[in-house]
Amino acid sequence: MNIEKLLQGQITAAIEKVFGFTPAEGSVQLQQTRREFEGDITLVVFPFVKNARKSPEETARLLGEYLTQNSDLVEDYNVVKGFLNLTIVREWWIKVLANAFRQDKFGVTEVTDDSNLVMIEYSSPNTNKPLHLGHIRNNLLGYSLSEIMKNNGYKVVKTNIVNDRGIHICKSMYAWQQWGEGKTPESTGIKGDHLVGDFYVMFDQQYKKEITELKEKGVPQEEAENIAPSIQAARELLRKWEANDAETVNLWKTMNQWVYDGFDVTYKEMGVDFDKIYYESETYLHGKDEVLRGLKEGIFYQKDDSSVWADLTPAGLDQKLLLRSDGTSVYMTQDIGTAQMRFKDYPIDKMVYVVGNEQNYHFQVLAILLDMLGYEWGKDLYHFSYGMVELPSGKMKSREGTVVDADDLMAEMTEVARKMGEELGKLEGLTKEEADRTYKMIALGALKYFILKVDPKKNMTFNPEESIDFNGNTGPFIQYTHARIQSVLRKAEDTGISIGIDYPNDFELEAKEKELLKTIALFPDAVTQAGTEYSPAVIANYCYELTKQFNQFYHDHSILNESDPVKKSFRLVLSTVVVKILRTGMGMLGIEMPDRM
């Protein structure tokens, strides 16, 4: 039950009664009362002053007077300029707490058999190099979004399309053939994805060298890029692969497997997973079939060089290539095939692609193409377009060695967490395993929160020089508060205090307690908003706000040493509910909450 919705109805009725007109749809605007003013909920009265034919102050005063007299929710009011600040009866806030305490899953919508199914694609790596910071943002957003949708009552299928095929992996394969000396992850002790990535770098160095040499001989840049022996060799591998050459396919399988094994470790460390994995090598042929069908049905057209194109000028766009002149497929072809397979495999109500904003155009086109091909769900696909992660020096560039490696970053953060934890010496009673688990929890909490608290649509800056904070508006701050509450609750349990949710009529709330209750009451709205806006940041900011509120309360009022048993009981309920919300909320960000730290 939502206080604003209830009030909206009462205020509409009040306006009709007091001023004799019906307010326009959506004109009853309610907001949280700012902390510097008295009151809980504020009505903006400007939209009504014209019809009320009174000054803003007078309009507000008359409404406030009426509501205080006639509403069971409003116990007092005050007017500041055109703002009517309403004080909600104390019983309401107590009821909110009791509700949250009793409910098994406060603030979330449970999934039922009738729930809509949303498929969320995220991660979708190339298999020629290890995951980096950019992938981390993608993975964290995708995982978090999945959790948020689940908590908004959707069935969720998490999916990953692995780009296992193409010129990029052939480059690593060629380099391995040239300079690999039979090296494997086992023989070198190097994680598979990193090993393959090393060869990709080797290829690039060789390729660059060849281009330079050719240019010195007077070959123009563009031609040099095209005829360099290494790129020719890589292309030859791609041709052999497409022709199903046994040796090539074997090497491809072997090296991809190294990468998958490496990715598995990274995903596990990051705490993300998938329900269904698609491989481009299996979907691209379906895409090709679809494009050829489109050609036969006159939806697409062919040029003299036999390349296949779509005419998107009716949609205000350009011409788009779908098959190369040599018949091989492009990125778009593959995505058409993947989409088709997915809709065959699952009863998808909504398809979400978690892909960076550099591909906005691609997904705009994909939606149109699917629509042209006759899939009614095509235009409904949702591109969850997020911003890039930049370094203080600008964009990350793998060639310049400025990429922040995912494995390294997580390991470094864990070390920082360990050092700090050992300095503070708070985990002394724990076994080494428990302490290690906690340090990892804190490190990942810091990293995940740092990334997810930012509006996903915006670019963000990451400075690898300054390690991520553990104080202030951070994951560990919230984790720490959770651990402190758990500690109090453990002690309460040990002493066998009974906690109840029935309070006498004269039970008074402290100011900090009421602030906390108001914030608790907002949790369901935050979950809903995060779902409709596809925004983990909404959850992160909410959790921070709640945590801050709790810490202020915790600082000012003792829980276990409170002499009044009713107050003590009330505060324990309050603490229990905060723990519950933080676990649910941070869970939606993929962040675990330690009981000690």
Added chain:
RNA sequence: GCCUCGGUAGCUCAAUUGGAUAGAGCAACGGCCUUCUAAGCCGUAGGUUAUGGGUUCGAGUCCCGUCCGGGGUACCA
């Protein structure tokens, strides 16, 4: 060139979608541990919201211009 997204405190980010005196954290400075975990709490300082106009009771938010930056505009993905 064209399309598109953005510019908020020294730094990293908010701002209930057009509402009150633009808020947090970090960094700086000053307080608070004999008391439920100080990874905490309180305070000081920090802003012409890139810039010029417009719309209205009200603009960081909407419209137009200018400047600066990102991305896209590939027979790359």
